[in-house]
Amino acid sequence: MPTRVLPEKSEVTIIGGGIVGVTIAHELAKRGEEVTVIEKRFIGSGSTFRCGTGIRQQFNDEANVQTMKRSVELWKKYSEEYGFSFEQSGYLFLLYDDDEVETFKRNIAIQNRFGVPTRLITPEEAKEIVPLLDISEVVAASWNPTDGKASPFQSTAAFALHAEEFGAKLVEYTEVKDFIVENGEIKGLKTNRGKIKTGTVINATNAWAKLINAMAGIRAIPIEPYKHQAVITQPIKRGSVKPMVISFKYGHAYLTQTAHGGVIGGVGYELGPTYDLNPTYEFMREVSYYFTKIIPALRELLILRTWAGYYAKTPDSNPAIGKIEELSDYYIAAGFSGHGFMMAPAVAEMVADLITKGKTDLPAWWYDPYRFERGELRGQALQMG
Ligand SMILES: Cc1cc2nc3c(=O)[nH]c(=O)nc-3n(C[C@H](O)[C@H](O)[C@H](O)COP(=O)(O)OP(=O)(O)OC[C@H]3O[C@@H](n4cnc5c(N)ncnc54)[C@H](O)[C@@H]3O)c2cc1C
Structure with missing residues (x-):
């Protein structure tokens, strides 16, 4: 069980108890490291419990495809070992014109090169997968049956529980307020519940990452919080919308x-940078309009709940992951730009490799936190919502 008692010391301390902090703690503890997670509210209370559940390998560059291929392997492995639900029910991108089809053909070629079995299908095949779809304007679809979704609640709780079994400490309702640094070396952290001695700190606070970096005196790594909203409808017949359906046009x-049977999702209605999380009427109007363009039958349903969370965005929509050289030993894994839930298991492996071995087989170089100041932005990662 998470505690409110801060240990006196920990070799590694992770700031932020979302899916990213918790999976890193799980991976490090599994490898025998002494690790503590400090979370200012409760585990999952940041963006993790507000996410849209989606897990996909359909990206538009090699690095993200490789990372997500590994992540899906880990989602599968741990869901089987720990008994949380991870459904490989696919991602279906609806395409409406030749330009979109050409772009997705290029993406599919990259994905296929790494063994991700995405293929272009006809509108009729798309309708076989989701019979409720309006395909009158659809010209093709990009379909990968091995993408999927998982419950953020079940999965985060399972990783947290097993991290604790491996010896990790999870400390809730404790806010990191400052770093204790001597001659460029981290000696500890100050919190609202006292100090913890620690040598290695990982910033896994995503939307709050720049505030933690500022405490550490680190030059700007551009990560800004943007408000994104989501809805869930009343339940409909199970199996009605198995895959994640995407429409850039709508x-x-x-x-x-x-x-539970409800339809969950969102649209690309973005506000910010802001820490405000009040849901807006404009979002509700857009989501109702666009969702019913994709599946007209949804107009019969009531929206039960709407909420907001953060996309912690970088200029190229790729996260910043790696060691920060100005301070020993400080790492960052933040700025997921709407992809942090799906990426977490692979990111955990990547960060644990960097800490325990100093290198990783995963493409961490792509997420180099220094690329921004060098002006070497990556291509925009495929983002929805
Ligand atoms: C509407 C919506 C839909 C989304 N859909 C998807 C999706 O389908 N798939 C996907 O992969 N991603 C999705 N995302 C993005 C996903 O939610 C995030 O990328 C992911 O949850 C990030 O996890 P995290 O652990 O890095 O951050 P968070 O879950 O935000 O955790 C960071 C934690 O740090 C804590 N913290 C901050 N400051 C301090 C401090 N000073 N001291 C201690 N603790 C601190 C916070 O309280 C917070 O709990 C969506 C996001 C939104 C808002």
Whole structure:
């Protein structure tokens, strides 16, 4: 069980108890490291419990495809070992014109090169997968049946529980307020519940990452919080919308059905940078309009709940992951730009490799936190919502 008692010391301390902090703690503890997670509210309370559940390998560059291929392997492995639900029910991108088809053909070629079995299918095949779809304007679809979704609640709780079994400490309702640094070396952290001695710190606070960096006196790594909202409808017949359905034409919308039967999703209605999380009427109007363009039958449903969370965005929509050289030993894994839930298991492996071995087989170089100041931005990662 998470505690409110801060240990006196910990070899590694992770700031932030979202899926990223918790999976890194799990991986490090599994490798025998002494690790503590400090979370200012409760585990998952940041963006993790507000996410859209989606997990996909359909990206538009090699690094993200490789990372997500590994992540999906880990989602599968741990869901089987720990008994949380990870459904490989696919991602279906609806395409509406030749330009979109050409772009997705290029993406599919990259994905296939790494063994991700995405293929272009006809509108009729798309309708066989989701019979409720309006395909009157659809010219093709990009379909990968091995993409999927998982419950953020179940999965985060399972990783947290097993991290604790491996010896990790999870400390809730404790806010990191400052770093204790001597001659460029981290000696500890100050919190609202006292100090902890520590040598290695990982900033896994995503939307708050720049505030933690500022405490550490680190030059700007551009990560800004943007408000994104989501809805869930009343339940419909199970199996009605198995995959995550995406339509860039209709509002950058994404939607799927949860295990409880409701349709969950959002659109690309972004506000910020801001820490405000009040839901807005404009979002509700857009989501209702776009969702019913994709699946007209959704107009019969009531929206039960709407909420907001953060996309912690970088200028190229790729996260910043790696060691920060100005301070020993300080690492960052933040700025996931709407992809942090799906990437977490692979990111955990990547960060644990960097800490325990100093290198990783995963493409960490792509997420180099210094690329911004060098002006070497990556291509925009495929983002929806
Ligand atoms: C509407 C919506 C839909 C989304 N859909 C998807 C999706 O389908 N798939 C996907 O992969 N991603 C999705 N995302 C993005 C996903 O939610 C995030 O990328 C992911 O949750 C990031 O996890 P994290 O652990 O890095 O951050 P968080 O879960 O935000 O955790 C960071 C934690 O740090 C804590 N913290 C901050 N400051 C301090 C401090 N000073 N001291 C201690 N603790 C601190 C916070 O309280 C917070 O709990 C979506 C996001 C939103 C808002």
